[in-house]
Amino acid sequence: MKENKSDKQLFQSYKNGIKREKKIVFAWQIAILLVFFTVWEVATRMYWIDPLIFSSPSRVFTVIVERLSDGSLFSHVQVTLIETIIGFLVGTLSGIILATMLWSSQRFSDIADPYIVVMNAMPKVALGPIIIVAIGPGYLAIITMGAIISVIVTTLVVFSAFREIDPNYEKVMRSFGATKWQLFKEAVFPAALPAMISTLKVNVGLSWVGVIVGEFLVSKQGLGYLIIYGFQVFDFSLVMSSLVLIAIFAAIMYKVVEKLEKWLIKHSR
Amino acid sequence: MAFLTLDKVTHHYFSSTGYTKALDNISFSVKEGEFVALLGPSGCGKSTVLSIISGIMKQTAGNVFLEQKPITESKMAIGYMLQQDYLFPWKTIENNVLLGPAINRTLTSETKETAQELLEEVGLPGVADKYPSSLSGGMRQRAALVRTLINDPKILLLDEPFSALDYQTKLKLEDLVSKLLKTYQKTAVLVTHDIGEAIAMSDRIIVMDANPGTIASVFDVPIELRDEQPFLVRRHPKYQLLFDRIWNELDQKDTHVTSSQEVQTDERE
The missing domain is CATH 1.10.3720.10 (MetI-like)
Structure with missing residues (x-):
């Protein structure tokens, strides 16, 4: 019984590990998207790049x-x-x-x-x-x-x-x-x-x-x-x-x- | 009376750089219901002989007769078993087994029943709807055997069908194939490089020599061994005697083959 439980626990922590990794990857993906648009917006507003060309x-x-x-x-x-x-x-x-x-x-x-x-x-x-x-x-x-x-x-x-x-x-x-x-x-x-x-x-x-x-x-x-x-x-x-x-x-x-x-x-x- | 006859069969393989004589003047005949083994080192053209008998390859000289008629005229006479099962992975076992009837448009509910019975006979009940990938090597080879037998071939060509299996499975399958061939009174030609297998399964052993492939000698298997199960043949006292004779024959060949030319090419340049 005892061993059985620890098998399950190991499996659970394995699954949690995968879930956490997925979350980290997704967070990075969203962050890059946000940074890209923010930099784009700020850069045109501050006239670092020409808003006429880059919108x-x-x-x-x-x-x-x-x-x-x-x-x-x-x-x-x-x-x-x-x-x-x-x-x-x-x-x-x-x-x-x-x-x-x-x-x-x-x-x-x-x-x-x-x-x-x-x-x-x-x-x-x-x-x-x-x-x-x-x-x-x-x-x-x-x-x-x-x-x-x-x-x-x-x-x-x-x-x-x-x-x-x-x-x-x-x-x-x-x-x-x-x-x-x-x-x-x-x-x-x-x-x-x-x-x-x-x-x-x-x-x-x-x-x-x-x-x-x-x-x-x-x-x-x-x-x-x-x-x-x-x-x-x-x-x-x-x-x-x-x-x-x-x-x-x-x-x-x-x-x-x-x-x-x-x-x-x-x-x- | 001869059932299958090879008359002075010669075969060349051609390529742009030269040619190889694979078979030279091969003549032998097989009686109905007889089990003949072709034994020889790799590259002696054993498999070429089978391809020619099956009609897949055309010999460059000589004739092959099945029941006194050229082999090309007889349809559906040949069953072929290869080293591996070559079951189609996208078809279920049942559809794999029924491939022959489907191709020849003879598929009926009767053939389907026969397929089911044969699968049970070879020890594969309840796998009809499974895919080959879920079966073990031995099971797959047994399914391939059923795929061959369902066409009711006059001759069964066995091209080292057990060589890719583990030893235990191999021995079991030898027994099964031998039993089935006896029950259905099939004529068979087995190609192998395994002396023990040749003795255990066949009635007559044709030893071949390489470069080019010729018949070196023919051994008749003692009558006591022929009717025995392959597994039990290996324990028979006469088994070892025959084994030693064939071994000596092959051993002599070995020394003289290595000294002779391996591949023949043309004198173009």
């Missing part, structure tokens, strides 16, 4: 509240979010489909190899003007930018995951007389699932880049448009507000994908 937390806050209450901000956020999500999905899915095609034929992957190398090395945002001219300056062009930026990276990562599968799984499948498609569906694809999931997180970030640059170029609507517009009329409070919003939504999307990743890994095992 200030209070002004950014006022701009966001104002634009939220008159409803103009909402549509910009909505447009950018939808473009990013669609770009992310299209880029990831086409990357996986391309990788599947490469896997299905050794000859095709040999032929495609130099082109993929070039396309991977190419900075995709440089294609922006061409895409806008070809597709027309609209949502479609921006979504294409958001997708094209992640598609080749996804292809490469997923394709190499497809090829890294233990050949003995293939042996097992072949001994049952499996076709190439069955081999893919039953063994190769599920084995590569963790690699595919890990590309999701990278692609979320990439899609934001593509969409914001696309909005810079097309300049009609969206948070990227607000940044360019604020820059042109020298309203840096607007630029900063857009940046803050992008940071918040990009972080939320990242967290959602992270949750999705955890869920997928749990349910694919």
